[in-house]
Amino acid sequence: MDLEPIIAYRTYSDRWLLELIFKRYKSDECLDLTNNQGDFSVIGAEFVNFISTVITARIVKKIEDAELLKDESYADVMDDLASAWRKTSAPLTLPDTKDEYWVHTNNSVFEILEKLGLSKPIPKPESKKTGRPAKKSC
Known part of the structure; x- marks a missing residue:
């Protein structure tokens, strides 16, 4: 063709x-x-x-x-996801990344969970201006 x-x-x-x-x-x-x-x-x-x-x-x-296959294979992503464990006493709502119900889950797995929409990311603090405040002229 x-x-x-x-x-x-x-x-x-x-x-x-x-x-x-x-x-x-x-x-x-x-x-x-x-x-x-x-x-x-x-x-x-x-x-x-x-x-x-x-x-x-x-x-x-x-x-x-979620563009996760750029860095890892499908099998690697699935292995990482298989290591994400939650306690059975956890609420059935969408989990927070840093709540107390996760068991032995590392940060790279949390990144995958967040990209897939399976975990709510921690809100990032607002950036502060660097340096000293401007002097007020008299």
Whole structure:
């Protein structure tokens, strides 16, 4: 086909995303084996596999939109997110980055959570003017 270079590049980018999803589907999530005998069991297993693939694609898109894939791979981001633990006694509202319900979560994970909108960042203090105040003339 005679395509514009930008269209070919975007098409290749989308194709690569599909390859990553299928790799995750088959190898990382071990969803290529059903170990089922009945038709309904196979259909049910494939339905669950399809739903998990759709969810994975949405997660990849969200991470890509937050521009987290520029510095790390999808697997690295997911590993970092897996280390973010909250106590079960935590309220069900959107968590603050520095509340007392986080367990052993480091600052780089908080940055990822904030970029994805999964945690409210700490408000930054207003910047103060540097230097001495101007002298008043008499």
